[in-house]
Amino acid sequence: xxxxxxxxxxxxxxxxxxxxxxxxxxxxxxGHQAILSEVVRRARxxxxxxxxxxxxxxxxxxxxxxxxxxxxxTDDQKIALLERAGLDAAVFVPFDRPMAAMPAEVFARxxxxxxxxxxQVLVGSNFRFGRGRAGDxxxxxRVGAGCGFTAEALSQVLDGGExxxxxxxxxxxxxxRVTEAARLLGRPFALAGTxxxxxxxxxxxxxxxxxxxxxxxxxxxxxxxxxxxAWPGGRREGLTNVGTRPTFGADRITVxxxxxxxxxxxxxxxxxxxxxxxxxxxxxFAAPADLVAQIRRDLEAFxxxxxxxxxx
Numbered sequence: 001x002x003x004x005x006x007x008x009x010x011x012x013x014x015x016x017x018x019x020x021x022x023x024x025x026x027x028x029x030x031g032h033q034a035i036l037s038e039v040v041r042r043a044r045x046x047x048x049x050x051x052x053x054x055x056x057x058x059x060x061x062x063x064x065x066x067x068x069x070x071x072x073x074t075d076d077q078k079i080a081l082l083e084r085a086g087l088d089a090a091v092f093v094p095f096d097r098p099m100a101a102m103p104a105e106v107f108a109r110x111x112x113x114x115x116x117x118x119x120q121v122l123v124g125s126n127f128r129f130g131r132g133r134a135g136d137x138x139x140x141x142r143v144g145a146g147c148g149f150t151a152e153a154l155s156q157v158l159d160g161g162e163x164x165x166x167x168x169x170x171x172x173x174x175x176x177r178v179t180e181a182a183r184l185l186g187r188p189f190a191l192a193g194t195x196x197x198x199x200x201x202x203x204x205x206x207x208x209x210x211x212x213x214x215x216x217x218x219x220x221x222x223x224x225x226x227x228x229x230a231w232p233g234g235r236r237e238g239l240t241n242v243g244t245r246p247t248f249g250a251d252r253i254t255v256x257x258x259x260x261x262x263x264x265x266x267x268x269x270x271x272x273x274x275x276x277x278x279x280x281x282x283x284x285f286a287a288p289a290d291l292v293a294q295i296r297r298d299l300e301a302f303x304x305x306x307x308x309x310x311x312x
Contacts, residue, residue, distance in 0.1 A: 001083040004091040005056070010115040012089055017119040017149075018051035019043035022112070023127065025054055027072040028081045030186040031124070031157040031164040038154060039122050040086040048119055049088035053112070054078075055095040062100055070217035072166060072173075074192050077216075077272075091116065104130020108140050113147030121151045159184055176221035178275040188228070188274035191216050191255060195231070195266040198256060209241075209256040210266050212273055219253065220275055222282040224298055226305055229257050231271040236262055239295075239302050240273065243282035260299065277305060 004010060012018060019042045025032050036052070043050035056075070060068035073081070082090050093099065093111070102111075107130045112118065121140060129135040140151040156163040164184050172181040173189060182188045191214040198211035210229065222243035229236055238259040244252060257273060279301055285291040 002089040011117045018049040019120045020051045020118040021122050022053040027166040029164050029184050034157050036085045051089040052087055053091045056092045059095050072218050074215045104135025108143040118149045125153045173220045176223050176278045190272050190274045192272045195269045209258050212255045224279045225275050226277040228274040231269040
């Protein structure tokens with residue numbers, strides 16, 4: 001997949017006219033996937049590339065930083081998921097004050113029609129763009145008629161009668177409901193980062209842990225989860241604590257994973273941690289011995305979960 005991070009790199013090589021979608025696409029959830037799937041389907045039918053136009057950073061980081069959401073995906077995760085969805089090109093439009101001030105018609109004519117030169121543009125039904133979010137699909141369609149492209153809004157994907165959205169997924173994760181978030185995402189929520197050295201308390205207490213330094217902005221609620229850790233050459237289910245380890249008087253949030261039966265060295269490895277189910281909230285124990293007893297109960301619950309085929 002071609003990744004474009006400067007408008008000067010447009011149009012795409014070969015003078016081809018991609019089937020395109022435009023949006024921030026944080027989370028790349030099932031609603032997003034439905035749009036991307038249709039983009040890819042139409043691109044293959046037309047013999048043209050499938051492309052997505054997104055923005056960096058999130059527009060609210062420029063317009064209203066205090067309201068900007070903590071993102072679900074890292075840039076690398078986003079690129080990998082777009083490529084997995086079959087996209088041929090991802091265009092990251094730099095979003096700054098001049099871009100924010102650009103009238104919608106100018107953006108549609110000069111950036112979309114003039115630089116990207118798509119044959120079709122497919123977006124969600126709530127798509128807005130340009131200064132003050134004044135642009136909509138009818139405007140994009142009118143501009144497209146003069147620039148040689150069509151524009152179409154696709155219906156939102158509903159779950160339980162409500163639209164699937166990144167904000168809805170954040171609410172589920174903030175309450176620790178990782179299985180519900182996975183249903184909306186179409187895959188488990190995952191943190192990406194590097195395995196780093198912790199304080200070594202896990203080995204002294206009862207179990208050794210792999211400490212992930214997550215690069216994601218958004219973390220699920222504090223608690224103990226059943227997870228799956230993947231690293232180059234390996235993948236294994238385990239137990240993860242997201243929290244501050246209050247029994248030891250810590251105040252910094254860490255992401256520590258125990259992989260039962262694993263004895264390898266993962267320090268320095270790039271890894272991704274998928275959240276599969278939640279066991280319990282993080283608790284303060286009166287003494288380390290009480291924590292040890294709870295960890296053993298957590299391990300029993302983990303084994304029961306595996307024996308049941310990963311169902312809780």
